[in-house]
């Protein structure tokens with residue numbers, strides 16, 4: 331059962347209007363240029379749609395209820411603007427500053443991010459370390475009164491637009507390969523360079539870039555949390571990141587379902603609507619059932635998350651299932667559209683290429699299965715029938 335308050339329903343309406351006025355009309359232009367204009371962030375910030383959770387002293391609304399973020403993600407999917415990554419900035423990266431930053435860092439970094447004048451990114455992945463983060467080669471080692479950052483990162487979302495990048499590096503590579511530290515790299519720091527805006531299959535309005543760090547001097551004031559605990563912090567952040575991915579993918583699956591439903595009711599084949607064919611009816615019935623069951627599970631996880639009971643295992647199950655079902659729905663959607671499904675003028679076409687990444691990023695489907703299977707075969711395993 332969905333539990334949105336009146337305030338949240340009003341928030342949904344105003345965010346929907348914002349998207350329709352400021353984001354939807356620009357999407358085609360941003361897709362062509364491969365990057366969202368920075369004004370998208372300041373306009374969202376002006377209306378209070380970025381980072382609603384920080385305390386009022388930093389300029390936020392102090393409302394940590396994840397339902398607000400769920401609304402933002404669902405509405406963005408509803409209008410087909412998946413590559414406007416409000417949530418990456420607002421919740422996914424912003425949370426690292428909130429959870430692991432000290433008061434001085436929150437004062438310094440959060441206000442600009444809330445107004446949208448500063449844009450955030452997070453850089454974990456490297457050319458030789460994606461799923462296996464422990465294999466990263468970037469180093470962030472203490473040196474007198476500062477740290478030195480060396481290495482490179484790739485596939486970084488908001489990589490070109492970002493003013494602050496949360497970067498992970500190994501802090502004691504010789505003696506403790508698992509010791510990782512997180513820092514905030516700021517635009518303009520000496521030795522920080524950006525590479526290409528990468529040319530992708532989908533998510534065309536998203537700037538995804540390589541980042542290079544050569545002897546970047548990081549003041550201690552830019553280190554997040556305790557040096558050496560970075561891996562643990564990343565693992566903590568990933569459970570929420572996977573819930574975010576699950577909310578987005580199931581909303582996108584539902585949108586694809588709705589678009590396909592409308593299409594098959596209009597399209598005539600052999601003298602009657604495509605929706606009269608039993609193949610169409612059975613396949614759509616299967617998808618409606620699969621999507622709805624997952625919508626309920628994900629709503630349940632949002633409530634669990636609000637109570638701080640979201641576990642990595644639950645988040646992995648939601649991410650695995652929602653991205654796989656989204657993909658199944660989009661493949662069926664394109665199939666039932668016929669040739670039209672391959673044409674860009676039909677939204678299902680764009681959705682298909684945008685969604686392909688969802689089974690890979692934020693932990694691939696295979697990695698989600700690893701996480702789930704670890705618990706199945708652990709001593710602590712218990713099922714709902716025990």
Ligand SMILES: Cc1cc2nc3c(=O)[nH]c(=O)nc-3n(C[C@H](O)[C@H](O)[C@H](O)COP(=O)(O)OP(=O)(O)OC[C@H]3O[C@@H](n4cnc5c(N)ncnc54)[C@H](O)[C@@H]3O)c2cc1C
Pocket residue numbers: 451452453454455457458459460461462484485486487488530533538687690691692693694695696697700
């Ligand atoms: C558009 C886009 C945006 C991104 N944004 C960001 C970002 O903002 N920040 C960031 O840090 N990263 C980002 N990434 C990187 C993304 O998180 C990685 O691509 C992802 O984690 C997979 O890593 P990889 O590409 O190195 O693939 P690999 O890890 O090399 O995986 C290749 C294949 O091997 C499989 N595999 C790996 N390990 C196992 C295993 N143990 N058992 C079975 N199969 C396995 C994988 O599932 C996959 O199918 C982004 C990527 C893309 C494409």
